[in-house]
Amino acid sequence: MSESAECLAIVTGAGRGIGRATALRLAEDGFRVIVVDRDPGNADHVAGEIRNHGGMAEPRVLDVTDRAAVRKEYAGVVEQYGRIDALVNNAIWLKYAPLVDFDESLVDGMFAIGIKAVLWGMQAVVPTMTAAGVGAIVNLSSPAAFRGGPGTSVYSTVKGAVTSLTTQAAVELGPLGIRVNAIIPGSIPTEGARQHVSNATYAARGDSVPLRRNGTPEDIADGIAYLLSPRAAYVNGHLLAVDGGYLVS
Template sequence: MSPASSAGAALVTGAGRGIGRATAERLARDGLRVVVADRDEESAARVSEGITSGGGCAEALCLDVTDRDAVRGAVQDVVTRHGRLAVVVNNAMWIRYKPFLDFTEDDIDGMLAVGLKAVFWTMQAAIAAMSEQGGGVIVNVSSPAAWRGMPGTAVYSAVKGAVTSLTRQASRELGPLGIRVNAVVPGAIPTEGARQIVDEAGYDLRRQMTPLARLGSPEEIAAGIAWLASEDASYVTGHLLAVDGGILAS
């Protein structure tokens, strides 16, 4: 599969582990120079080193996506050094699951900061660069929780619902600039981070909810993101690609 551009960089946030890591690895295999962005500097470095040792092009970036100025500066630096920002993947998220009445202001502020405001900051920075270069691709990460609520996911559902709406809105506004904006909708993916907040009983429930009767892998989500970022999807924008084992169809 050809990447979105034969030259240029892909910035992946939250790329130190899980879906972000798999996405960085996949985009590197597709020929892009990947900027592995994560607030955990050591995790970003490990992923970057793994990619380069395998023959890909990557570099680590310690980045707090909630810092608008830092995001803007990071994107400008990538463009200055590499000439083209071909793809941005907004994967970073901070999650808390609780009963509705137990959510605190800190919980809500934290999830909104990483899950929604940071998506705005990254998109704003990317738009400035991509509009000057004649286009690019932005891929956001939504969730079935934007459509199907589960106990404890009130804030997560609200955040991902907002990301879903933003994706569709931005596709209309940015299309004339040559910028495609889509989102992937992952199903139940037992990543390292997810296992810290979802126990085996929770994953058993998710298996039962999934028509394919199994959990997904980060690599399967990365494949969907890679397709949205590729020339094969050059006429696709405003799309929500469910890679969920059929959860949304059930």
């Protein structure tokens, strides 16, 4: 895969936070970016940002939990542009609560966006990547897959599943020329995350990691951009922690 204007990347949950930063960064690297989000206003805004900076992007409003809709939408991308070179499965919905308080609707919702949507996205891009003999997928894992915390039982389960799916897919899809890796973001105060984590908690998190700061969406976008780039051509099945050293502290 080359970093040329001919390459195309799909980023889910790209309307804000890490997804937005990733879409902007990949556009800087020369990708045409399909900005996927369930909120049409956010998708339009990010695609507009990219175009205003001279990049190529278009918004797509999509429910990534709907397998048939994902297949149809991504097939439409292939029909229009003839390729999908990269997929970033970033979309997530989370809820922190004591383990005993999770009801079926919350669990189903988190599993649908956090696990099923990742699988549906991968299924939808594999045929065109296989035909091309090359492709790259980056999934979003989390330190919660490796370390427990108060209220994170279902979120940890979701990210543990994504982590396992990533390594399994790397083995299965590698012979087809498709690389599958995951990024492990550290403490990143995004708009969505701030709905669940207080400023005081973020301050404490930043002070506790070896680099003594919280990360930014751009830090994570840089890691994703690397995993999708030719510089990572021999990187497959890797879990890249961009966390200031949290997991090793």
